[in-house]
Amino acid sequence: xxxxPVGRDIDRVDGRSKVTGTARYSADYPASNLAHAYLVTSTIxxxxxxxxxxxxxxxxxxxVGVYSPANPLGLRLVPGIGEQYAPLEDTQIRFRGQIxxxxxxxxxxxxxxxxxxxxPTYDEQPPRTSLADEPRVxxxxxxxxxxxxxxxxxxxxxxxxxxxxSDVVVEASFxxxxxxxxxxxxxxxxxEWNSDHTQLTLYSGAQLxxxxxxxxxxxxxxxxxxxxxxTPYVGGAFGSRVIPWYDAPLAAAAARQLNRPVRLVLxxxxxxxxxxxxxxxxxxxxxxxxxGGVLNAVSHVSDASMPFVGYRQMQPAVDTSAVLYxxxxxxxxxxxxxxDVPPTCAMRAPNEAPGAFALExxxxxxxxxxxxxxxxxxxRNYATVVPGTGLRWSSxxxxxxxxxxxxxxxxxxxxxxxxxxxxxxxxxxxxxxxxIYPGNRIPDPVQVRVRLRDDDTAVVSSATADTGxxxxxxxxxxxxxxxxxxxxxxxxxxxxxxxxxGAPAVGSMATASTVPAxxxxxxxxxxxxxxxxxxxxxxxxxxxNSEDLTYENGHLRGRGISMSFGRLLTTVGRPSVEATAAAQxxxxxxxxxxxxxxxxxxxxxVNRYTGEPRVTRFTTVVDVGRVVNAQAVRSQIVGxxxxxxxxxxxxxxxxxxxxxxxxASNMADYMVPVxxxxxxxxxxxxxxxxxxxxxxxxxxxxxxxTVGSAAAVGNAIYNATGTRIRSLPITLDxxx
Amino acid sequence: MNPSENADxxxxxxxxxxxxxxxxxxxxxxxxxxxxxGAEAAPVAEVASADLxxxxxxVNGKPVSVRVDPRTTLLxxxxxxxxxxxxxxxxxxxxxxxxxxxxxxxxxxxCLTLAATVDERExxxxxxxxxxxxxxxxQQAFIERDGLQCGFCTPGQxxxxxxxxxxxxxxxxxxxxxxxxxxxxxxSCYPFIVDxxxxxxxxxx
Ligand code: FES
Ligand code: FES
Numbered sequence: 042x043x044x045x046p047v048g049r050d051i052d053r054v055d056g057r058s059k060v061t062g063t064a065r066y067s068a069d070y071p072a073s074n075l076a077h078a079y080l081v082t083s084t085i086x087x088x089x090x091x092x093x094x095x096x097x098x099x100x101x102x103x104x105v106g107v108y109s110p111a112n113p114l115g116l117r118l119v120p121g122i123g124e125q126y127a128p129l130e131d132t133q134i135r136f137r138g139q140i141x142x143x144x145x146x147x148x149x150x151x152x153x154x155x156x157x158x159x160x161p162t163y164d165e166q167p168p169r170t171s172l173a174d175e176p177r178v179x180x181x182x183x184x185x186x187x188x189x190x191x192x193x194x195x196x197x198x199x200x201x202x203x204x205x206x207s208d209v210v211v212e213a214s215f216x217x218x219x220x221x222x223x224x225x226x227x228x229x230x231x232x233e234w235n236s237d238h239t240q241l242t243l244y245s246g247a248q249l250x251x252x253x254x255x256x257x258x259x260x261x262x263x264x265x266x267x268x269x270x271x272t273p274y275v276g277g278a279f280g281s282r283v284i285p286w287y288d289a290p291l292a293a294a295a296a297r298q299l300n301r302p303v304r305l306v307l308x309x310x311x312x313x314x315x316x317x318x319x320x321x322x323x324x325x326x327x328x329x330x331x332x333g334g335v336l337n338a339v340s341h342v343s344d345a346s347m348p349f350v351g352y353r354q355m356q357p358a359v360d361t362s363a364v365l366y367x368x369x370x371x372x373x374x375x376x377x378x379x380x381d382v383p384p385t386c387a388m389r390a391p392n393e394a395p396g397a398f399a400l401e402x403x404x405x406x407x408x409x410x411x412x413x414x415x416x417x418x419x420x421r422n423y424a425t426v427v428p429g430t431g432l433r434w435s436s437x438x439x440x441x442x443x444x445x446x447x448x449x450x451x452x453x454x455x456x457x458x459x460x461x462x463x464x465x466x467x468x469x470x471x472x473x474x475x476x477i478y479p480g481n482r483i484p485d486p487v488q489v490r491v492r493l494r495d496d497d498t499a500v501v502s503s504a505t506a507d508t509g510x511x512x513x514x515x516x517x518x519x520x521x522x523x524x525x526x527x528x529x530x531x532x533x534x535x536x537x538x539x540x541x542x543g544a545p546a547v548g549s550m551a552t553a554s555t556v557p558a559x560x561x562x563x564x565x566x567x568x569x570x571x572x573x574x575x576x577x578x579x580x581x582x583x584x585x586n587s588e589d590l591t592y593e594n595g596h597l598r599g600r601g602i603s604m605s606f607g608r609l610l611t612t613v614g615r616p617s618v619e620a621t622a623a624a625q626x627x628x629x630x631x632x633x634x635x636x637x638x639x640x641x642x643x644x645x646x647v648n649r650y651t652g653e654p655r656v657t658r659f660t661t662v663v664d665v666g667r668v669v670n671a672q673a674v675r676s677q678i679v680g681x682x683x684x685x686x687x688x689x690x691x692x693x694x695x696x697x698x699x700x701x702x703x704x705a706s707n708m709a710d711y712m713v714p715v716x717x718x719x720x721x722x723x724x725x726x727x728x729x730x731x732x733x734x735x736x737x738x739x740x741x742x743x744x745x746x747t748v749g750s751a752a753a754v755g756n757a758i759y760n761a762t763g764t765r766i767r768s769l770p771i772t773l774d775x776x777x
Numbered sequence: 778m779n780p781s782e783n784a785d786x787x788x789x790x791x792x793x794x795x796x797x798x799x800x801x802x803x804x805x806x807x808x809x810x811x812x813x814x815g816a817e818a819a820p821v822a823e824v825a826s827a828d829l830x831x832x833x834x835x836v837n838g839k840p841v842s843v844r845v846d847p848r849t850t851l852l853x854x855x856x857x858x859x860x861x862x863x864x865x866x867x868x869x870x871x872x873x874x875x876x877x878x879x880x881x882x883x884x885x886x887x888c889l890t891l892a893a894t895v896d897e898r899e900x901x902x903x904x905x906x907x908x909x910x911x912x913x914x915x916q917q918a919f920i921e922r923d924g925l926q927c928g929f930c931t932p933g934q935x936x937x938x939x940x941x942x943x944x945x946x947x948x949x950x951x952x953x954x955x956x957x958x959x960x961x962x963x964x965s966c967y968p969f970i971v972d973x974x975x976x977x978x979x980x981x982x
Contacts, residue, residue, distance in 0.1 A: 060920055148857070
C-alpha cells in the first residue's frame with residue numbers, strides 16, 4: 042500500500058537543479074550566432090519624439106540593428122489585453138520609461154553601449170500625474186464584478202442615512218503608493234526562428250504559457266500555432282508575468298529581420314516601467330456600528346490610478362468589504378483616475394491586499410472606538426452568507442483561524458491601551474487582521490496528460506507554470522496520489538506550450554484547477570491501460586471485459602492475476618500508454634462563494650527615540666482547504682506575509698508630479714524586505730478539505746498571506762505608539 | 778540608469794541626422810522620414826584586440842585563460858564567455874546579491890568585480906560547489922528547509938551563506954539575518970534560509 046504524499050512535507054522536485062545552478066531561466070539559454078538586444082526608454086512623461094539620431098549607435102562596434110520609430114518592427118497591439126500601444130510604431134510618448142528604441146549587437150555590452158548613444162529630442166506636454174486632482178471615472182469592471190454596488194436594508198434610504206443612524210461611526214482615508222513586483226529575475230527573452238521563419242521558439246518567463254505565446258503571436262502577426270513558448274523556470278512573477286509585455290515580441294521581430302536568434306534582457310531599471318506595477322490607490326472606508334460593535338453600514342470608496350496605456354483596473358472592495366463582514370447596509374464604489382504613468386498589472390493579491398489594508402485598519406479603529414477587542418469585534422460581525430446575495434461559502438472556518446491564532450500567538454497578553462508596554466527603548470504593540478482571498482478554479486477547461494511507462498514510472502504534464510509556487514512538485518504529488526504510486530516514480534513537466542494547456546499560475550487558482558484535471562487524466566490513462574490489457578494478444582487479460590479489471594496502487598487486477606502497469610506494458614511490448622483529459626468547474630461554481638481565509642497576529646517594537654518600527658513576531662493561521670504540499674504552503678504563506686510586511690514598512694515609489702518620473706528605479710531605492718527585516722514567522726493551517734471545490738478539497742494559498750498582513754503590522758504599531766498611520770509605507774519619520 | 782539620460786547630445790564630430798520630423802505632423806510623418814536608419818550596414822569597428830586583457834583564472838578548480846575587455850564584469854564574463862549561467866544577474870549594480878561568487882574563498886558581488894581584476898585568482902561559482910553528485914551541505918540544507926521558491930536568488934544566497942559560515946559569522950540567527958541581508962529574496966524565503974544556514978553550518982564545522 043503506497044502512502045499518499047498529499048499533505049506531507051515534500052521537497053521540491055526541482056530543488057536540486059535550483060541549488061546547483063543548472064536550472065535554466067530565460068536569459069540562460071544558449072543559441073548559436075546569438076545577437077543581444079538592449080532597450081532605450083523615454084525620459085519625458087508625455088509628448089512626442091521630435092528627433093532621434095541613431096547614427097552613432099548604428100556605427101558603434103558590433104551593432105547589427107537599430108530599431109526606432111524611424112525603423113520600426115511592425116508590432117501590433119492586442120485590443121483589450123495588456124498595453125494599448127505598440128512600441129516604435131509611432132512617436133507618441135505616453136509615459137516616462139516607455140520603449141522608444143532597441144539596439145541589437147554582437148554582445149550584450151555592445152548593445153548597451155550603443156543604446157547610450159541614442160539621443161532623442163522631444164516635444165513635451167505636461168503629464169497628468171496627480172491621483173488626487175485628475176478626474177475620477179467609474180471603473181468598467183470585469184464581467185460578473187460590478188465596479189460599484191449598493192445594498193440597503195428595507196426602509197433605509199441611503200448609505201449615508203444608515204451611517205447617520207449608527208451609534209458609532211468610523212471614517213478613515215488611506216493611501217497606498219505604487220508598488221512593484223520586483224521579481225528577482227529581470228524580464229528576459231530568447232527568440233529563435235526556424236530557417237523559413239514559420240516557427241518561433243520563445244524562452245521567456247510566463248505565468249500563463251499559452252496566453253503569453255498567443256499574445257506574442259498576435260503582436261507579431263503570425264498564427265498562434267507558429268509560437269512555442271518555453272518557461273520551465275521562472276524567477277518569480279507575483280503578477281508581473283501574467284500578460285506578455287513587449288520584450289518578447291520586440292526580440293522576436295528583430296530575430297526575424299536579422300535572421301538570427303536575439304536575446305533581450307531588461308536592465309533592472311527598465312523593469313520598473315516596461316513591466317507593469319500595482320496602481321496607487323486612495324480609499325475611504327466608513328463603518329457604522331452599534332455601541333456593541335455590530336456593523337450596521339459599510340462603505341468603501343476607492344480611487345486607483347489607471348494608466349492611459351492600460352491595462353489593469355484595481356478593484357479593492359469587491360473581495361474585501363463586499364464579502365468579509367455581515368452588514369445590512371453595504372456600499373462600494375471603485376473608481377479610476379486616468380494618468381500618464383507606466384502600465385499597471387496584477388500584483389500578488391492585486392485588489393485584496395490594498396482593500397484589506399484599508400478595511401482591516403478601519404476595523405481596528407472601530408475596535409478602539411467601541412472598546413471591544415479586535416478579535417471579538419470580528420467575531421461579532423462574522424458573516425455566514427455573503428452580504429446582499431445570501432450565497433453560502435463552500436467551506437469557511439475563519440472563526441477557527443481566529444481561535445487558534447489567539448492561542449498560538451498569545452493574544453491575551455495584549456493590552457488595549459496604546460503605549461502600555463515598554464521594553465527599554467522600545468514600545469511594544471500587538472495587532473491583528475483578517476485575510477481573505479478568492480478560492481476559485483479557473484472557469485476554462487484545464488488539461489493534463491498522464492503517461493504510464495513500461496518502467497513503472499509515470500509522467501504528468503500540463504502547460505501551467507511554476508514561478509516558485511511549487512507547481513511542478515504539486516503535479517508530481519497529485520499524480521502519485523491519483524495513481525497510488527510512490528512519488529519518486531512520477532516525473533512532472535510544465536512550462537512549455539507543446540504540453541496540453543494547463544491552469545494559469547494566477548489568482549491562486551493553479552492547484553485547485555489542476556487537481557481535478559490530474560484526477561481525470563489518471564482515470565483516462567488507466568482506461569487506456571485497461572483497453573490495452575483486454576485487447577492486446579500478448580496480454581494475460583486479452584478478451585476479458587474491462588469491468589473485470591481494477592486498477593489500484595500501480596497494479597491491474599482481475600481473474601486472479603495482478604500485474605504492475607510497467608510489467609503489463611513490457612509484456613505487450615509497448616513503451617507507454619497515455620491520455621489527456623480536461624476538467625472545469627461545474628454548476629457549483631455559481632451555487633457557492635469560494636474563499637480562503639486567515640488571521641494574522643503581529644507584534645512590533647517601535648523605537649521611542651528614532652521611531653524605527655520592527656516586526657518581531659508574526660503568527661498566521663489559514664483556512665486553505667486541504668494542503669497538497671505542507672512545505673510549499675508554508676513557504677507560500679510566509680512569503681505572502683513578508684510581502685505584506687514590505688507593503689507596511691518599506692515599499693514606495695513616489696511619482697514626481699511634474700515629470701511623471703518614478704523616483705525609485707532600482708533595488709536600493711525601491712526597498713523590499715531583506716533578511717534582517719524579518720523575524721521567524723509562525724504559520725499554521727487548519728487542513729479542512731473544501732470538498733465542493735474539488736475532490737482533494739485543495740484551495741490555493743499563494744496570495745492569501747499578503748492580504749491583511751500590512752494592516753496587522755499597522756494595527757500593532759498603533760497599539761505600540763498610539764499613532765495611526767493610514768498612508769503606506771509606515772516609515773519612521775511618520776512615527777516621530 | 779537609462780543610458781539615454783547620460784548621452785551627450787552635443788558630442789563634437791558626430792553628424793546628427795534627424796530621423797524624425799518635428800511638430801504636429803510627427804506621428805504620421807515617421808515612415809517618410811527614414812534617413813537610412815537600420816537600412817544600411819554600418820561599418821563595425823571591432824574592439825581592438827590589443828585593448829583586451831588576457832587573464833588566467835582558476836574557475837571551479839579548472840584553469841581558464843580568457844581575453845577580456847577591461848570594462849567587462851566578472852558576472853558577464855562568467856555568464857557570456859564561460860557559459861556558467863548559474864550565477865544570476867538581478868540588478869547589475871550591487872544591490873541584490875544574486876551574482877555572489879567566491880574569489881579566493883571570499884564572497885564578492887561579481888557584477889561589481891571587473892573580470893580583469895581576478896587574474897591569477899580562484900573563482901568558485903554555484904556550479905563548483907557540489908562534489909560530483911554529492912551536494913554541499915548548504916545546498917542540501919536549502920532543499921530540505923525550502924530555502925528557495927523560484928530559485929533565482931538561490932545561487933547567490935548559497936554562495937553568500939557558505940562564505941559567511943567560513944567567515945565565522947553564523948553564530949546566531951540574528952547574526953545570520955544581518956550578514957545575509959545583502960542577498961534579496963523576493964519570494965521571501967528568509968526564515969527558511971536562516972533555518973538552512975543554521976543546519977548546514979553544523980555539518981560544515
Ligand atoms: S546582480 Fe550583482 S548585486 Fe545584483
Ligand atoms: S527564491 Fe525567488 S527570489 Fe529567492
